[in-house]
Amino acid sequence: xxxxxxxxxxxxxxxxxxxxxxxxxxxxxxxxxxxxxxxxxxxxxxxxxxxxxxxxxxxxxxxxxxxxxxxxxxxxxxxxxxxxxxxxxxxxxxxxxxxxxxxxxxxxxxxxxxx
Amino acid sequence: xxxxxxxxxxxxxxxxxxxxxxxxxxxxxxxxxxxxxxxxxxxxxxxxxxxxxxxxxxxxxxxxxxxxxxxxxxxxxxxxxxxxxxxxxxxxxxxxxxxxxxxxxxxxxxxxxx
Numbered sequence: 001x002x003x004x005x006x007x008x009x010x011x012x013x014x015x016x017x018x019x020x021x022x023x024x025x026x027x028x029x030x031x032x033x034x035x036x037x038x039x040x041x042x043x044x045x046x047x048x049x050x051x052x053x054x055x056x057x058x059x060x061x062x063x064x065x066x067x068x069x070x071x072x073x074x075x076x077x078x079x080x081x082x083x084x085x086x087x088x089x090x091x092x093x094x095x096x097x098x099x100x101x102x103x104x105x106x107x108x109x110x111x112x113x114x115x
Numbered sequence: 116x117x118x119x120x121x122x123x124x125x126x127x128x129x130x131x132x133x134x135x136x137x138x139x140x141x142x143x144x145x146x147x148x149x150x151x152x153x154x155x156x157x158x159x160x161x162x163x164x165x166x167x168x169x170x171x172x173x174x175x176x177x178x179x180x181x182x183x184x185x186x187x188x189x190x191x192x193x194x195x196x197x198x199x200x201x202x203x204x205x206x207x208x209x210x211x212x213x214x215x216x217x218x219x220x221x222x223x224x225x226x227x228x229x
Contacts, residue, residue, distance in 0.1 A: 009155075032216055043119075043205055043220035044158075089157065093216060099146045099165055100209045100216045101173070105157035 012112040019080050021109045023073040023090035030092040035064060035075045038108070039086045047075070047088075051095075077111075085113045118142040121206050121221035127229050128193065128200055136191045136224045138206030145211040147189035148218065151175060152203040161204075164189055165211050193226060201228050 013019045025033075031052035036044035050057045050064045050073075057064050063076040073090055089108035093100070119140045128134045140147065146165045150158040160173030164183040178197025183189055189208075193200045203225050207218040 034217065036220075041223070041225075043121075043207075043222045044218075046217055046219070049217060091158075095214070095216070099163075099211045100148065100207070100218045101146075101160065101163045101165075101171070103160075103216065103218065105159075107155060107157045 009107070010110045010112065012114055013080055014114050015082060016079055019077045019084070019111060021075045021077075021088050021111065023075075023106055025071050025073065025090075025092045027092065027094065027104075028068075028071060029094045031095045032093050033064070033066060033073050034091045034103070035062075035073075035088060036091065037084075037086045037088055044089070080111075080113050082113050082115070085111060087111070119206060119208055119219055119221035121204075121224050124222070124224060126224055126226045128226060129229050131195045133192055133194050134226065136193070136204055136206075136226070138189045138191065138221060139187055140189075140206075140208045140219075140221075141187065142208055142219060143186075144208035144219070145186070146209045147183070148207045148209070149173075149179070149181065149189070149191045150205045150207065152205055152223075158205065161191065200226055202226060 034049040035047040038044040048059045048064050055066050061078045065074045087108040087110050089106045091103045091105045093102040122137045148163040149161040159175050161179050162181040164170035180192045205223050206221040209218050
């Protein structure tokens with residue numbers, strides 16, 4: 001699991017600002033990436049995913065960027081709200097033909113929203 | 116939590132005791148998984164099952180056992196052989212079709228040692 005990591009363990013942003021959470025991966029063969037949000041004492045919730053044939057994907061207030069050249073993944077959250085406070089972690093895998101047993105998870109970044 | 120129910124939410128184990136964590140899903144997913152989460156670490160795969168009556172060891176299977184008698188259920192037993200069982204345990208499920216890797220997680224069970 002150490003091939004997937006995050007640059008900052010804690011990120012503090014002002015409410016209303018945009019936040020960017022980074023993730024580095026080392027397996028150049030990885031072709032599927034996913035971001036999860038985990039609130040304290042709860043299970044992870046899916047945020048957004050992206051395949052290696054794309055470099056950007058947008059959801060509601062979130063954007064994932066994939067830079068395969070430098071093996072870097074980022075999650076951008078627009079106009080952060082108090083409910084965005086959580087641990088965010090990425091996961092990577094080499095596509096196998098179905099199922100998620102090949103997912104490798106990063107350790108997570110704790111996003112703190114300041115009022 | 117996406118149709119996956121874990122129970123209990125908190126569990127305490129005595130020395131030498133086996134304990135079983137429950138996981139039930141109503142998403143009609145073929146694949147189910149158990150992960151262990153320790154503070155400051157990424158999720159680590161314990162066991163997974165892609166079909167009823169079949170399961171595979173993950174990265175840290177020692178000291179754990181599972182069964183998959185029904186599609187909806189994938190209980191995890193933490194045996195006395197697991198010497199460091201204190202952790203947050205997460206059950207997940209996914210479809211097993213090609214291109215379907217998205218995991219849906221339960222709300223977790225916190226296991227502690229008395």
